[in-house]
Amino acid sequence: MDDFNNTIDPSCLQEAPLAIDIIKQLDVFGIILYSILTLMATLSLLVFLEECIYIYRKVPSPKKTTIIWVNGAAPVIATMSCLGLWIPKAIMFTDMTSASYFAIVVYKFLILMLEECGGDEEFLRRCGGNKMRISTGPCCCCCRCLPSVTVTRRTLFLLKLGSLQFAVLKTVFTVISIVLWTNGNFDLSDLEITGTTIWINPFVGVLTIIALWPVAIMFIHLRTTLRSQQIIPKYAMYQLVLVLSQLQTAIINILALNGDIACAPPFSSQVRGSLMNQQLLILEMFIITLVTRLLYRRHYDPLPAFDMHEEDNEENVKIVLQGEKGDDMA
Structure with missing residues (x-):
């Protein structure tokens, strides 16, 4: 065992290097790569700020x-x-900040679909009494035997609560994880049964699945109604952010923990995997930012007002036409 340890570069067993160490070891390719990625992140933020100004001026409250x-x-x-790319020691904090923000976005996207309908009351007028299919992902996509539920005020409350719990509890568990980390009780690489990571992360994963389910149910129910609002590509971008920021990060971290990502001094396998993930995320989020700008930075005509008596009027017209047809035959 001692011979094996002697063959490992001591840098591969160290913690993440300081930012100044990153800058000192950059070669020409590294300088170009870091500069391009930093420029992409900056442009993403500037595009978002410009879009915020447009939305604030053009979109009415509270939808804006x-x-x-x-x-x-x-x-x-x-x-x-x-930030995590330049300061590797802060990667845990930057990842948790991103995850906490996206937890709020999950709830906000559900609210967005409701506001595209005109709000809760307008949604209940349009869909109240209709059946809503709940056999959808990520929880019950294979459970076709599940009965559909009637759209009521209580159903809407439960759907909103299912997503809101993730926004609240994810932030709470993030704070708890940071507090435990400062005390030396939280380590992402510690997967022992006695460690806190093996208990917190799976529980947060369950909360994530529960939160995504109401959003999927609402999208399935409203995708035809909100087709004119481009809800399908908007939902696709939301799902893409989810997959890249959560699933991709988890896969790379698992590979790094297993040693499948080679160590490259001064980066250990785990730190190198995290840096690779940060680089991919910057590029991917830059592209998604440009696409979402095309989807949201434009004017959509509001949905036509829902007439509660429209179906009754259609039935009356049919009855009148049938009566006139009977008179003609007589």
Whole structure:
């Protein structure tokens, strides 16, 4: 065992280097790479700020606040990734900040779909009494036997609560994790049963699945109604941010913990994997920021007002036409 340890570069067993150490070891390619990625993160933030000004001026309240929250997901993740790229010791904090922000975005996207309908009351007028399919991902996509539920005020409250709990509890667990880390009780690489990481992370994963379920249910129910508002590509961008910021990060971290990502002094395997993830996220979030700008920075005509007596009028017209047809035959 001693011979094996002697063959490992001591730098591969060290913690993340300081920012000044990163700058000193950069070669020409590294300088160009870091400069381009920093420029992308900066442009993402500037595009978002410009979009906020447009939305604040053109979109009525309270929808403009919700749109700004949803649009901020990609720029915030890109900015946090850029900070983590330059300051590797802060990667845990930047990742947790991005995850906490996206937890709020999950709830805000559900609210956005409701506000595109005109708000809670207008949604209940349009869809009240209709059936809503709940056999959808990520919880019950295979459970086709689940019965549909009726859209009521109570159903809407439960859907909103299912997403809101993630926004609140994710922030709470982030604070708890940081407090435990300062006391030496929280370590992402410690997967022992006695460690806190093995208990906190799976629980947060369950909360994530529970929060995503109401959003998927609402999207399935409203995707036809909100087609004119480009809700399908908006939902696709929201899902893409989710996959890249959560699933991609988890996969790379697992590979790094298993040693599948080679050590490159002064970066250990885990730190190098985290830096690779930050680089990918900056590029991906920059592209998503540009796409979401095309989707949200434009004017959409509001949905036509819902007439509660429209179906009755149609039935009356049918009855009148049938009566006239019977008179003609007589």
